Amino acid sequence: MSDEEREHWDHRYTTEGVRSTEPATFLVEVADRFPPAAKILDVGGGSGRNAIWLARNGHRVTIVDISPEGLNLAVTAANEAGVHVATMLRDLDSAPLPGGPWDVIVDFHFMKRHLFAHFMEVLRPGGLLVFCRATVKNLERNERPPRPYLLEQGEGWDLLSGFELLIAREGWSVEERHEFEALARRPG
Numbered sequence: 001m002s003d004e005e006r007e008h009w010d011h012r013y014t015t016e017g018v019r020s021t022e023p024a025t026f027l028v029e030v031a032d033r034f035p036p037a038a039k040i041l042d043v044g045g046g047s048g049r050n051a052i053w054l055a056r057n058g059h060r061v062t063i064v065d066i067s068p069e070g071l072n073l074a075v076t077a078a079n080e081a082g083v084h085v086a087t088m089l090r091d092l093d094s095a096p097l098p099g100g101p102w103d104v105i106v107d108f109h110f111m112k113r114h115l116f117a118h119f120m121e122v123l124r125p126g127g128l129l130v131f132c133r134a135t136v137k138n139l140e141r142n143e144r145p146p147r148p149y150l151l152e153q154g155e156g157w158d159l160l161s162g163f164e165l166l167i168a169r170e171g172w173s174v175e176e177r178h179e180f181e182a183l184a185r186r187p188g
Ligand SMILES: C[S@@+](CC[C@H](N)C(=O)[O-])C[C@H]1O[C@@H](n2cnc3c(N)ncnc32)[C@H](O)[C@@H]1O
Pocket: 002, 005, 006, 009, 024, 043, 044, 045, 046, 047, 048, 049, 050, 064, 065, 066, 067, 070, 090, 091, 092, 093, 107, 108, 109, 110
C-alpha cells in the first residue's frame, strides 16, 4: 500500500503542484490554545499549507510525509514565505512517529488508524492533538475520498479514547464536506 501511496501522492504533487495555500479553518479556530513557539508535528502534512501558517505564527514545525515531491513543495513555499519548516520523509505505515515530545500534533485529511495509540506516546503530557477527517456521510455529496479513507459513524470518538476531548464534533463544512473535527489533550 505504501509504495502505491507514495507514487499516487508524488504524481499528484508533480502534476498539480501545491494543492492549497490556505490553512485549514479548524486549525485557525483552535491555534490560539497552543503554547507560544510550540514544537509541532504535522503528520501527512504534504505541501505544507498548515505547517507554513503555523511557522508564520512563531511555532517550530516539522512535517512528516511519505512524498518527497510534497515535501519539496513545502520547503520551497516555506522559503518563499521566509519561514523555516523542517521536513522528514517517512512512511508512517512502517516507520514510527518521530520522537517528541511534541507540544502539538496536527493531523488533517490523513488517517492511519494505528497511529492514534502512538500519538499519546510522542505528545508531552498535556500536549494537544488536532484532527480532522471526512466521515462516511461525506459520500452523500462527494465521491472522494473513497470509503476506506473515511471515518465510520462515531469512529472519531473511539479513536480518541484516552484523550481528554476539548472539542469533538461532526458536521457539514462550508466546503460541503462532512467532517469530524477534534481538539484533544493528552492527560497529565
Ligand atoms: C490528503 S493529503 C493531506 C495533506 C495535508 N495534511 C493537508 O491537509 O493539506 C494526505 C497526505 O498524506 C501523505 N501520506 C499518505 N500516506 C502516507 C504514509 N504512509 N506515511 C506518511 N505520509 C503519507 C501524502 O503524501 C499526502 O501528503
